[in-house]
Amino acid sequence: MSENPDAALGGKSAVELRGLLANGQVSVSDVIAVHEDRIARFENQVEAWQVRDKAFVERQVMALESGPKHMRGPLFGMPVGIKDIFDTEDLPTAYGSEVYADNRPAADAACVARLREAGAVIMGKTVSTEFAYWKAGKTRNPLDLTRSPGGSSSGSAAAVACGMVPLAIGSQTAASTIRPAAYCGIVGFKPTRGLISLAGAKALANSLDTVGVFGRDVADAALIASVMIGDEAMMTLEAPCEPPSIALLKAPEWQSADDETLATVHAAAQRAREVASASVFEGTVPDAFAPLAQIQTRIMAFEASRELAHERRAHRDRLSLPLRELFEQGDNISAADYAEDMKMRETCLRELDVLFGDADVLLAPSTHSTAPLLENGTGNPDLCRAWTLLGLPSVTIPCGTGEDGLPLGLQIASRPRSDHYLLQIAYWFETLLDTSE
Amino acid sequence: MSENPDAALGGKSAVELRGLLANGQVSVSDVIAVHEDRIARFENQVEAWQVRDKAFVERQVMALESGPKHMRGPLFGMPVGIKDIFDTEDLPTAYGSEVYADNRPAADAACVARLREAGAVIMGKTVSTEFAYWKAGKTRNPLDLTRSPGGSSSGSAAAVACGMVPLAIGSQTAASTIRPAAYCGIVGFKPTRGLISLAGAKALANSLDTVGVFGRDVADAALIASVMIGDEAMMTLEAPCEPPSIALLKAPEWQSADDETLATVHAAAQRAREVASASVFEGTVPDAFAPLAQIQTRIMAFEASRELAHERRAHRDRLSLPLRELFEQGDNISAADYAEDMKMRETCLRELDVLFGDADVLLAPSTHSTAPLLENGTGNPDLCRAWTLLGLPSVTIPCGTGEDGLPLGLQIASRPRSDHYLLQIAYWFETLLDTSE
Numbered sequence: 001m002s003e004n005p006d007a008a009l010g011g012k013s014a015v016e017l018r019g020l021l022a023n024g025q026v027s028v029s030d031v032i033a034v035h036e037d038r039i040a041r042f043e044n045q046v047e048a049w050q051v052r053d054k055a056f057v058e059r060q061v062m063a064l065e066s067g068p069k070h071m072r073g074p075l076f077g078m079p080v081g082i083k084d085i086f087d088t089e090d091l092p093t094a095y096g097s098e099v100y101a102d103n104r105p106a107a108d109a110a111c112v113a114r115l116r117e118a119g120a121v122i123m124g125k126t127v128s129t130e131f132a133y134w135k136a137g138k139t140r141n142p143l144d145l146t147r148s149p150g151g152s153s154s155g156s157a158a159a160v161a162c163g164m165v166p167l168a169i170g171s172q173t174a175a176s177t178i179r180p181a182a183y184c185g186i187v188g189f190k191p192t193r194g195l196i197s198l199a200g201a202k203a204l205a206n207s208l209d210t211v212g213v214f215g216r217d218v219a220d221a222a223l224i225a226s227v228m229i230g231d232e233a234m235m236t237l238e239a240p241c242e243p244p245s246i247a248l249l250k251a252p253e254w255q256s257a258d259d260e261t262l263a264t265v266h267a268a269a270q271r272a273r274e275v276a277s278a279s280v281f282e283g284t285v286p287d288a289f290a291p292l293a294q295i296q297t298r299i300m301a302f303e304a305s306r307e308l309a310h311e312r313r314a315h316r317d318r319l320s321l322p323l324r325e326l327f328e329q330g331d332n333i334s335a336a337d338y339a340e341d342m343k344m345r346e347t348c349l350r351e352l353d354v355l356f357g358d359a360d361v362l363l364a365p366s367t368h369s370t371a372p373l374l375e376n377g378t379g380n381p382d383l384c385r386a387w388t389l390l391g392l393p394s395v396t397i398p399c400g401t402g403e404d405g406l407p408l409g410l411q412i413a414s415r416p417r418s419d420h421y422l423l424q425i426a427y428w429f430e431t432l433l434d435t436s437e
Numbered sequence: 438m439s440e441n442p443d444a445a446l447g448g449k450s451a452v453e454l455r456g457l458l459a460n461g462q463v464s465v466s467d468v469i470a471v472h473e474d475r476i477a478r479f480e481n482q483v484e485a486w487q488v489r490d491k492a493f494v495e496r497q498v499m500a501l502e503s504g505p506k507h508m509r510g511p512l513f514g515m516p517v518g519i520k521d522i523f524d525t526e527d528l529p530t531a532y533g534s535e536v537y538a539d540n541r542p543a544a545d546a547a548c549v550a551r552l553r554e555a556g557a558v559i560m561g562k563t564v565s566t567e568f569a570y571w572k573a574g575k576t577r578n579p580l581d582l583t584r585s586p587g588g589s590s591s592g593s594a595a596a597v598a599c600g601m602v603p604l605a606i607g608s609q610t611a612a613s614t615i616r617p618a619a620y621c622g623i624v625g626f627k628p629t630r631g632l633i634s635l636a637g638a639k640a641l642a643n644s645l646d647t648v649g650v651f652g653r654d655v656a657d658a659a660l661i662a663s664v665m666i667g668d669e670a671m672m673t674l675e676a677p678c679e680p681p682s683i684a685l686l687k688a689p690e691w692q693s694a695d696d697e698t699l700a701t702v703h704a705a706a707q708r709a710r711e712v713a714s715a716s717v718f719e720g721t722v723p724d725a726f727a728p729l730a731q732i733q734t735r736i737m738a739f740e741a742s743r744e745l746a747h748e749r750r751a752h753r754d755r756l757s758l759p760l761r762e763l764f765e766q767g768d769n770i771s772a773a774d775y776a777e778d779m780k781m782r783e784t785c786l787r788e789l790d791v792l793f794g795d796a797d798v799l800l801a802p803s804t805h806s807t808a809p810l811l812e813n814g815t816g817n818p819d820l821c822r823a824w825t826l827l828g829l830p831s832v833t834i835p836c837g838t839g840e841d842g843l844p845l846g847l848q849i850a851s852r853p854r855s856d857h858y859l860l861q862i863a864y865w866f867e868t869l870l871d872t873s874e
Contacts, residue, residue, distance in 0.1 A: 100543065103543045105543075106537065106540045107747045107748070108746075108750075110640075110743055110744050110745070110746040110747060111746070113749070113750045113751070114743070116750065194643060194644055197640070197746065198640070199640035199643070199745070199747075200747065203547075203634070203635070203636040206631055206634060206635060206636070207631055230743060230772060231772035233773075306547055306634045306636075307634050307636040309547040309550035309551045310545040310546070310550035310636075311544070313545075313550045313553065313554050314550070335666060335667060335670070335671075342854065343854060346853075349783075350787045416783075417776045417780060
């Protein structure tokens with residue numbers, strides 16, 4: 001699996017492919033063929049896909065190639081993977097659960113419809129954990145087949161990391177975009193909560209659920225996000241004129257992170273200070289923000305126990321033990337306690353200036369460690385919980401490796417609705433940390 | 438239609454029926470038979486129902502009557518109506534659109550599952566406007582068949598007002614619970630945004646969509662809401678020890694309300710002051726809050742144009758003109774302008790204390806007038822927009838009549854997450870305004 005996805009089209013980024021497709025240097029069929037080949041070669045080892053249908057892909061290619069040229073959207077001919085938590089009108093959608101093995105939705109999720117409208121080719125549905133919660137699917141980490149790709153967007157992250165598709169979509173309720181992207185050594189981007197429509201996505205916890213995207217670099221992630229958000233400006237990334245003001249705020253959940261993980265983030269901050277003259281503040285999260293990861297955990301349990309009311313009632317015996325335990329945890333939280341937790345969130349949102357201080361962006365490790373062994377589950381989500389709860393846009397970019405040679409991620413967040421700015425900072429960091437020169 | 442739904446069970450409130458069912462004075466079959474009879478007598482005039490299936494109702498009754506007594510939930514044997522915007526696994530779900538005429542969802546909406554879990558009998562699906570937006574369905578106002586029942590939860594409001602069911606559920610994105618309840622002379626309650634799961638409800642605008650409930654009095658509305666929220670305490674209503682502190686804050690959208698509508702609200706406030714020594718402040722909404730109704734309109738257009746991306750792409754020709762115009766309106770709003778509007782909302786939410794001042798609750802008319810003629814549409818939603826945008830819990834209770842003899846509504850709102858308190862204040866007002874003594 002260490003083989004470089006090479007000099008051919010398979011190694012090209014989505015932005016590069018877009019250019020080649022736009023000026024006719026390559027055809028949609030060429031692009032799809034290269035990615036179909038990657039899938040054919042590696043899927044039996046990686047198992048990123050829940051649903052694949054080659055005839056369905058061919059029909060899309062034919063429709064695109066025979067369509068009018070002036071109608072070509074920004075993702076014309078681009079292969080994408082769709083986490084199997086999003087409804088698709090022409091492919092089965094199982095939400096990672098045997099309960100929905102035969103489910104054929106009547107409509108596409110709204111974000112899938114936008115991808116199609118933009119000319120994307122749906123390569124299939126990627127593996128999700130059960131209802132985007134805990135129970136792992138079959139997918140392995142393409143960088144080390146004994147490791148987890150992370151969850152819950154396991155298949156989307158693995159498929160992008162393996163070069164099967166340049167772009168894929170997922171979701172995040174706790175850490176389900178940032179974590180698998182970090183474990184797989186790619187870029188994951190979770191926009192401000194609510195910015196991409198969740199219509200047709202299976203709900204896990206409505207106050208937290210967010211559509212996320214995967215690409216091999218920041219520009220690719222920005223491209224697919226911009227289409228779903230409907231913000232063309234977001235496609236264009238330029239490093240900021242001024243280096244950003246950066247805060248590293250130690251939170252309680254940092255204590256259980258590996259030393260090498262923390263060292264990597266500190267090294268990135270140091271590089272920003274020394275090489276690019278960024279101002280860096282190192283400190284501790286304000287007291288009011290310290291319990292947010294725990295609050296996120298409770299809100300998720302409370303809401304999940306309600307969102308999945310139908311499955312609890314009609315299919316209890318077909319749900320995993322961890323999911324049933326989550327429901328029990330939610331049932332044991334009173335409506336009054338939930339209201340208190342939500343008020344704490346609202347208080348913190350009112351006081352975001354206290355959290356950010358003078359900083360433009362916050363830095364943190366994306367995960368506690370490199371990807372865990374498959375038998376140890378999909379990894380610890382704690383380092384993402386607080387920012388997901390606050391709905392902050394966040395991004396992970398590859399940032400060094402652990403002793404085991406596997407990738408670590410740098411997590412960057414900014415204020416709500418500063419998504420374009422965040423992507424530009426991530427792009428700036430990406431260049432700063434690029435050691436391939 | 439003026440016939441009183443009388444001394445029989447048909448005239449009983451849900452709370453009364455619950456008592457009779459609990460101590461075995463009546464059977465589930467008795468309760469259902471009485472309501473089936475109301476439907477049989479009036480449905481051809483009112484047309485509240487989109488989907489009815491008597492055999493399906495009978496199966497539910499048999500299952501409930503043969504089930505173990507200790508498993509009986511708080512809505513055991515209670516007939517309810519479900520707005521056809523919520524998925525049901527065993528009844529068609531068309532979202533008010535011919536596009537989904539043949540749609541058979543794979544699962545119940547989460548709130549529907551909770552009603553079933555509590556022992557409710559689903560009497561059928563009630564008429565919704567197209568995708569809970571503008572285009573009216575077939576339903577007429579049971580109090581005057583030449584009038585609109587209001588939208589978008591047209592059938593649910595009409596069915597409760599007509600005594601076909603004691604309880605029904607709907608949704609609100611602008612005014613779709615409060616307005617039809619007011620036009621039909623019943624109680625409508627829209628809890629704090631997000632408090633009832635929207636899983637399995639067709640999305641119109643995710644930042645605004647809220648599940649709402651209908652009953653003939655406040656206690657009934659509290660009963661069904663408490664089940665879906667999962668907050669048992671909410672079932673118990675007691676008038677507050679202290680009379681509330683009340684604010685009537687004139688907003689720009691009050692200018693187009695009928696004089697009789699405004700007079701009724703002022704009279705209610707005066708009665709609260711004179712009879713119950715409540716403190717009443719009359720003023721104008723603070724400047725920052727004045728544009729909220731317009732902001733709500735823009736946010737709704739922007740989000741709807743994205744939530745319904747699939748229908749726009751795949752079924753454009755089967756969508757109504759008003760809906761397509763809404764999408765166009767949304768397309769003309771830039772992502773940056775949307776972000777500004779959302780920030781304005783967030784600023785207002787931070788400054789709710791400025792809005793409420795010393796007041797516990799805000800009062801306003803529920804609608805601009807009594808129910809409009811059918812040919813004039815489902816009515817003006819402007820008086821509900823601002824509070825929906827802020828996610829405030831709000832309730833409408835019947836409050837006098839217009840010159841045409843049709844009901845007017847008093848709209849009451851309180852701070853987010855004070856839902857139980859709001860219901861108790863509404864209960865207090867209900868008693869205060871009861872002129873039947």
